[in-house]
Amino acid sequence: MKILIVGKGGREHALARALSDSPSSPELFACPGSEGMSALATPVTDIPNPAALTVWMKQQGIDLCVAGEEAWLALGLADECEKAGIPCFGPFQEAAQLESSKIYAKEFMTRHNVPTGGFEVVDNAADCRAAVKSYPTVLKYNGLAAGKGVAVCTTEAEMEEFVKMVFEDKQFGEDRVFVEEFLDGKEVSVICAVAGDDYQYFTPARDYKRLKENDLGPNTGGMGAVASRRLLDPEMAERIEKTIIQPTVDGLKKDNLRYCGFLYWGIILTKEGPKVLEFNCRFGDPEAQAVLPLVEGDFAEFLFQAAQGKLNAGLLKFHEGWSITLVMASKDYPAKGGSGDVISGLDDVKEGRVYHAGTRLNDEGAFETNGGRILTVSRTGNTREEARDAAYAELKKISFDGAQIRTDIGTLHFE
Ligand code: GLY
Numbered sequence: 336m337k338i339l340i341v342g343k344g345g346r347e348h349a350l351a352r353a354l355s356d357s358p359s360s361p362e363l364f365a366c367p368g369s370e371g372m373s374a375l376a377t378p379v380t381d382i383p384n385p386a387a388l389t390v391w392m393k394q395q396g397i398d399l400c401v402a403g404e405e406a407w408l409a410l411g412l413a414d415e416c417e418k419a420g421i422p423c424f425g426p427f428q429e430a431a432q433l434e435s436s437k438i439y440a441k442e443f444m445t446r447h448n449v450p451t452g453g454f455e456v457v458d459n460a461a462d463c464r465a466a467v468k469s470y471p472t473v474l475k476y477n478g479l480a481a482g483k484g485v486a487v488c489t490t491e492a493e494m495e496e497f498v499k500m501v502f503e504d505k506q507f508g509e510d511r512v513f514v515e516e517f518l519d520g521k522e523v524s525v526i527c528a529v530a531g532d533d534y535q536y537f538t539p540a541r542d543y544k545r546l547k548e549n550d551l552g553p554n555t556g557g558m559g560a561v562a563s564r565r566l567l568d569p570e571m572a573e574r575i576e577k578t579i580i581q582p583t584v585d586g587l588k589k590d591n592l593r594y595c596g597f598l599y600w601g602i603i604l605t606k607e608g609p610k611v612l613e614f615n616c617r618f619g620d621p622e623a624q625a626v627l628p629l630v631e632g633d634f635a636e637f638l639f640q641a642a643q644g645k646l647n648a649g650l651l652k653f654h655e656g657w658s659i660t661l662v663m664a665s666k667d668y669p670a671k672g673g674s675g676d677v678i679s680g681l682d683d684v685k686e687g688r689v690y691h692a693g694t695r696l697n698d699e700g701a702f703e704t705n706g707g708r709i710l711t712v713s714r715t716g717n718t719r720e721e722a723r724d725a726a727y728a729e730l731k732k733i734s735f736d737g738a739q740i741r742t743d744i745g746t747l748h749f750e
Pocket residue numbers: 542556557615618619620621622
């Protein structure tokens with residue numbers, strides 16, 4: 336079986352590893368992929384859009400396309416695959432609006448009684464200021480913004496900074512903003528493989544979005560994640576399934592939104608119960624790097640069948656233990672990415688899994704930094720402490736100039 340993964344980051348590297356570990360031994364390609372994952376998946380570069388990609392897939396006899404990044408889905412990757420008759424695990428453009436349009440997602444949740452925070456939509460700076468009644472408040476840019484379109488503002492100055500970025504500097508484009516009720520509580524990321532009205536619950540995870548320990552500093556694409564079946568107690572897992580997952584999957588059907596792909600619910604465990612913060616129409620990053628090492632079985636065959644509408648749960652097994660993923664970011668992240676700092680110690684990591692996110696090979700054949708989040712290190716263990724100690728022990732072997740890490744992944748929010 337030939338599989339193409341679409342994307343280039345740590346999540347796609349983790350998908351490549353899980354697919355390549357599958358007993359069905361697929362041949363893997365990644366568009367654009369990266370030098371860091373090229374040993375598993377041959378990079379496919381210079382493809383401008385989904386239509387051109389399906390032409391390439393047909394020429395190569397690709398059997399399955401697995402969407403990693405949301406941007407290609409929002410451009411109609413799955414729709415183009417369907418036209419070309421190529422199974423795709425990733426939703427159609429219409430359903431991908433659950434991620435690409437936050438207003439669309441909120442209206443979907445309201446229509447289908449999926450619990451979420453209250454909100455108001457605004458399209459200019461003055462209305463935005465007027466809609467903020469208290470702090471903290473959450474401001475969200477409606478369109479895609481590469482993980483930077485959400486601000487949790489605790490002061491007026493922070494609100495003004497976001498307003499300037501969106502309405503004056505127009506950093507993300509011309510879309511609207513919504514002002515959302517701040518949901519207080521621990522966060523959990525739930526990911527399911529969805530095919531029609533069936534779904535397969537993967538291991539829940541917790542992502543650490545702030546740059547610094549104790550959830551301080553700016554928001555990032557995620558500085559680490561922890562995953563385990565034991566992250567949620569059985570009552571809460573059942574409540575989430577009953578009040579959030581099932582109504583969402585039923586809602587897709589009621590709205591005639593054909594959905595085939597990973598669906599991600601960002602959930603806050605508030606005092607009133609679990610509420611949805613956001614949907615993503617793909618696996619999370621860095622959640623994938625924590626969750627996928629806990630998946631055993633034939634992941635490739637599972638996705639191949641799922642892309643054709645059949646969820647064969649018997650093909651997968653989920654490790655009952657814990658997994659921790661630690662992110663190493665470049666020195667000026669998230670303000671800007673770094674480049675050209677040589678990364679040492681990669682070959683010393685024997686037990687953990689290193690997933691490349693922002694690396695490249697230099698002229699001497701060594702990996703160097705080339706982005707904001709550079710790489711992730713993942714380890715599993717029977718307990719959270721075991722996984723955590725093992726992950727930090729492996730991480731210590733890797734270094735590059737100015738590397739930023741968090742030291743409380745898997746500890747904070749477990750007090
Ligand atoms: N970890 C959050 C995301 O993937 O969007």
